[in-house]
Amino acid sequence: MKTKVIFSIFFIMTAHFAFAEERLRLEKADLLENVTVNGVSMQYLKGNVIFRKGEMVLKCDWARFNRKTEQSFLYGNVSTQKDVQKMTCDSLFVDSPKDLMIAYSNVDFVDTTYSLNSDMLHYFSELDSGSATGNAILIQDKQIIKGDAIEYKENELNGGVSYISRGNVEIIEDERLATCGEAIYNREGGKTVLRINPLINDGDQKISGSEIFLQYEEEELKEIYIPEKAQAQTISSGIRETINVIDGDSTMSQEPLSFSDDMTGSILRGFFKDGELDSVRLEGMATTLYHIFEDSIYQGNNRASGDTIVLKFGEDDLESIFISGGSEGTYTPDSLGSDIDGKVVYQSDKIKYNMQDESTDLLGEANIDYTDMNLKAGFINVAWRSNLLKALPSSDKDSTITPFRPTMIEEGNEPMVGDTMIYNLDSQNGKVIRGKTKADDGYYHGKEIRNQNMDIFYIDDAIYTTCELEEPHFHFDMNRMKMINNDKVVARPIVLYIADIPIFGLPFGVFPHQKGRRHSGWIMPSYGTDNRWGGYINGLGYYWAINDYFDTKLTASFYDRDGVTLRSQNNYSKRYAYNGSFDLETKQRFSSSTPAAERDIFNLGSNKQSDYVLRWNHRQKLRNNQSASVNASYYSSGDYNRRTGLEQQKRLNQQAVSNATYSKRWPKSRNSLSVNLSSRRDLMAKEKVDPNSVFYINPSRSDQQINIANNTFPQLAFSHSQRALFPTKSKNKKWYNNINYNYSSRFTNNMKQYYESETYAIDDSTDSYRWKNNSDGTLLTETFSDYIFSHSSGMNMxxxxxxxxxxxxxxxxxxxxxxxxxxxxxxxxxxxxxxxxxxxxxxxxxxxxxxxxxxxxxxxxxxxxxxxxxxxxxxxxxxxxxxxxxxxxxxxxxxxxxxxxxxxxxxxxxxxxxxxxxxxxxxxxxxxxxxxxxxxxxxxxxxxxxxxxxx
Incomplete structure (x- = not known):
């Protein structure tokens, strides 16, 4: 018990002496005067005044000191020092019990790792923290931090201070300047947050956003993060050269230019290496605009956007840009300094720009539009210095690309497809490896296709075919070919191949190639095999443009096991008068009784059946608001289309339709009249009632009908369009002048031919149905006629x-x-x-x-x-x-x-x-x-x- 009491007394005495050491004590003054002011005892001190508070020494020219409250005001050449920590100011208030000092005017606070200047400083000596206001300047590491107010707290582990700077904040680090409304720095984590309109200027670069987070490691900036409204700008400059021609003499003038390269996005992340910007990542609706200079001469600007943009820097210069997700862009050349004629608009899954060699890679579903040219491919490279495009189906730089063969479309020309395409944006010359293009009704293939200009093409190892397949069933093979748009094709030599078998050859050939114009020429056939017809060649013929008013197309089709079809299609036209066509088609085929084993086209002459079709279309404008038209067709056999049609649409067409129309208008009286004759015949009607036909329809009731033909002879239509019942030219119309009337009438006389079923007795207890026959056993054709005369009238006002x-x-x-x-x-x-x-x-x-x-x-x-x-x-x-x-x-x-x-x-x-x-x-x-x-x-x-x- 005694030991505990002694220990307690010792602890209290030790604490008392320690507390006494931290009290504010006067050590020296040349003059000391005790005065009482308003009942408060004060000491007025003058000359070499020195106070001590623990390890801190305070000096000034004169002071006021309240010993009771341990509060003092120090004036004139005020300074404090605690170890290596020093502070000077014009005046100082010391509140010893609170460990608070308030320094006024020309405050200068210095420590080993930082210094602080301000108009006023609240300093807590024991906490090593404070609040500076008025032109506050904090210098720490390599940074100078300025603000209207700075609150700081010293870090005990590694020295230096954490701080919050508010109002007109500036942070200067080497050539980098950051400004904002508030800056927060955590010394321990090395993170700075810039808020309220933050902006970072680093040489010619600017970065801004809603907030900016800066991450430091060992006093060097390592990372920038902007969560919203990120923007980065870089100043680029150079010259624009202009050639001026005066009196035949040309002179070169140079104009200095300066542009702002701009990058924006929802989120920005910047990464630094050795204190220099290494890369920037923009996310969310990211866009970039940069200006291109070659040898300091301005060439144009490039604007691009995507979901994500990554920029790579090296030695203070931008090295590359990578864009992914909905990537697209536009290159706009300078009208004076670039050889490119117009904008280049491009899209792809990913875009990569290489700033060193000034090239662009478009990866995945790449698309470029330039003047009248469109290019699509799996991969496209653009070399901007040489203005060369190179397109490939895919790229070894990215294995995820879906291959797509390069396809080029130029206005006025058919698309061209190839394995490799090279195109010069300046000269508009190009080369295609293993290319294919369409001309008129055929396709040209070539091992290599080159163009001399927009109208002349050279093709090596060329083939021509009308077959759409990559490996056509038939084609013309040519070693060399010259194609002149809207003129002709010259080729030599020419060999016809069918199923890779050479048929015949010519030393050379000249073919018309006049797109959009009528010109005579051979028509290439299609080739194939069919279970019913065997091997066939369809549509071999010749088109003959006789003159501007008449042309004809003659074609022949050969079917190994079915026969020969000949077609003559003739068109005629006279401008503003009439136009029409007359077609004749005939087929020489094996009769239905010919056995399949005997069906050989070389035996057609001994056992054949002839069918034919006539079609006539005519449209004519007559005088006095009259017109006439005729559309007529005749089939010698009802199943002609089914037997001859290669196309499903033709085989399913079982109707023969004909009509003729005459019309007349009287504009002044607002009357019109039309007369129409029409006929619609079912080509398969006989097959449907023939028990031996596969198309036979067995009647299921009596009075069932199958139409043979529906004829309208005639249909008359008259119309009197709306007009006033009591017309007047007076401006002051009466109410009855607004009454209008109209009238129309239509007379239709229909005649129908059909087969009809009847009931017959099989035996005394069983009935069945059959199609009606004449007394001689032939099918009975029923007829029926019907007419209607309709009148329609109306009045309104x-x-x-x-x-x-x-x-x-x-x-x-x-x-x-x-x-x-x-x-x-x-x-x-x-x-x-x-x-x-x-x-x-x-x-x-x-x-x-x-x-x-x-x-x-x-x-x-x-x-x-x-x-x-x-x-x-x-x-x-x-x-x-x-x-x-x-x-x-x-x-x-x-x-x-x-x-x-x-x-x-x-x-x-x-x-x-x-x-x-x-x-x-x-x-x-x-x-x-x-x-x-x-x-x-x-x-x-x-x-x-x-x-x-x-x-």
Whole structure:
């Protein structure tokens, strides 16, 4: 117990002496004066005043000291020193119990690892922290930090301070200057955060964003991170050379230029090596704009964008740019300093720029548009110094690229495809390795294709074919070829190959090549095999452009096991008068009875059957607003298309359609008349009723029909378009001058030929169905005719009532005249039978409509931005339509369109007398409709750069 008491007394005494050592004590002054001010005892000290507080020595010229509170004001040449830590200022307030010192005016604080200058400094001596305000300058490591206020805290482990600088912050490090509204530095982690409009200037480079995070290691900047609104700019400069011609003499002038290369993105990450910028990564809607100089001469600018952009630097210069994700760009050449004629627009999956050799790699689905040229490929390299493009299907630089053969399209020319393409943007000359292009109806292949200019091409080891396959079934082989656009093709020698077998050869040949113009020439065939026809050559022939008004195309097709088809297609035309075509096609084929083993084209003459087709199309303009047209076709055999067509569309066409039309207009009276004759024949009708045919249709009921032909002889149509019922030329029109009427009529006479089925008895208990025959056993062809004469008329008007309302009533009537109708009859089973009634029948129907509308205008003089005013237009409308019930009395009169039949159960059934005729069914049931609508339109008056717009 005694030992514990002694230890406690010793601890208290030790703490007391230690505390006494940290108290503010006066050590020296030339003059000391004790005074009392407002009841407070103070010491006034003058001359070589020295205080001590622990290890700190404070000196000044004179001071005021309150011994009781241990507070002192020091004035004149004030200085403090604690070990190597020194501070000078004009005046100093010391609050010893709080370990607080406030320095005023010309404050200069120096430590081994940092120094601080400011107008005022709050310093906590024991915590080694403080707050400087007013022109605060902190110097630490290689940095100078400036701000309106700086709060700092010394780091005990490695010296130096962490700080927060606010207001007009500047951080200077070598040639790098960072400015912002607030900077926060963590000494232990080596991280600086710049906030409030941060901007970093490093020589000609600028970096900005919403915030900037700087990471340091061993006093060197290692990384920059910007989370939003990242932007980096670099100044590039050079000259532009201009050639001036005066009086025939040319002189060279140079103009200094300076541009800002710009990079933007949502996120920026910058990495430094040995204090120098090594690389930058932009993410999220990243864009870059840089200007190209060659030997200091300005060439143009390149703007590119993508999801991610990575920039690599070396020795203060940009070395490469890599863009990925939706990559695209535009190179705009300088109009004076570049040989390139226009913009180069490009896209690809990835883009890589190499700044050292000024080249660009487009990797994956690469696409370039330049003037009238488009180039697509899996990989494209652009050498900007030599203006050369090189396109390949893929690249060994990236194995993930989907191969795509280079394809070039120039305006006015067919696409060209090849394994390798080289193109000069300056001279517009190029070379294609293993290329292919289309000309007229054929394809040219070549081991190497070169162009002398935009119109002349040279092809080595060339082939020509109309087959689309890479390995064509047939082709012409040529060692050398010269192709002149819109003129001719010269080739030598020429050998025809079919299935890689040489057929015949020529020493040389000249072929027309005049795209868009009519010119005579050979037509190349297609070649193939078919299970039915055997081997065939289809479409070998010659096109003969006889003159500007007439041409003909003669073709022949040879089928090893089916025969020969000859075609003659003839076109004629006279400008502003008439044009048309006349086609003749014939096939010499084996008869259907010829066995398959005997079908050989060399035996065709001994056992053949001839079929032919005629087609005529003619269109002609006549005088006095008249015109005529004819479209006619004739088939000698109903199954001609099925037997001769290689194409599925032709084989499925089983209709022969012909029509002729004449029309006449009277513009002044607004009348028009047209006459039409038409026929549609089923080419397979006989096959469908022939029991021996694979297309035979077995009837499943009596009165089943198969149409042979539908003919319209004739169809007459007359129209009188809308005009005023009471016309006037007076400007002051009466209400009845707004009444308009119109009228039209159409007469149609239809005739139908068909086969019809009937019931016959197999035995006493079994019935079946068959197609009707004549007494001699041949098929019976039934005929039926029907006509309708329709008249349509209408009246309408538009008038303004009560000054603001528009009212528009209208009445429409339609009358149908027919040669037959139907009558309903109830049989013993309660079924209503439909009996045809021959003779004239008429039906008239109609409807009435009326609508009313107005417009209400409102103006909102609201000025928002560039919008001067907003107009609101409200358009309300109401409409009413009425159609009577034609199965009942109409205005007290029974039209007789429906027949009321009382059934056995007492119910009344209504039978439509016109259903099933050309007039169609009669509307039943009264219809009354009321429509209400309101349309709102907002219009804005916008003034943009003194230009007034309405939207």
């Amino acid at each position: 538009s008038a303004k009532v009560f000054k603001y309302f528009n009212i528009s009533p209208s009445l429409s009537l339609k009358s149908d005249w027919l040669n037959r109708s139907f009558e309903g009859q109830l049989d013993s089973s309660g079924t209503i039978l439909k009996n045809e009634v021959k003779g004239f029948a008429t039906r008239t129907t109609g409807s009435f409509n009326i609508s009313m509308n107005t417009q209400i205008y409102g103006l909102l003089p609201t000025k928002i931005g560039k919008t001067e005013a907003i107009r609101h237009v409200i358009s309300p409308s109401i409409g009413y339509s009425y159609r009577p019930d034609f199965s009942k009395d109409v205005f007290g009169f029974d039209p007789g369109y429906y027949q009321a039949i009382q059934q056995d159960n007492g119910e009344i059934a209504y039978f439509d007398r016109f259903s099933g005729t050309l007039a169609g069914g009669t509307p039943r049931g009264e219809s009354q409709t009321l429509n209400l609508s309101v349309n709102n339109v907002f219009q804005a008056k916008i003034v943009d750069d003194d230009i007034e717009k309405k939207d």
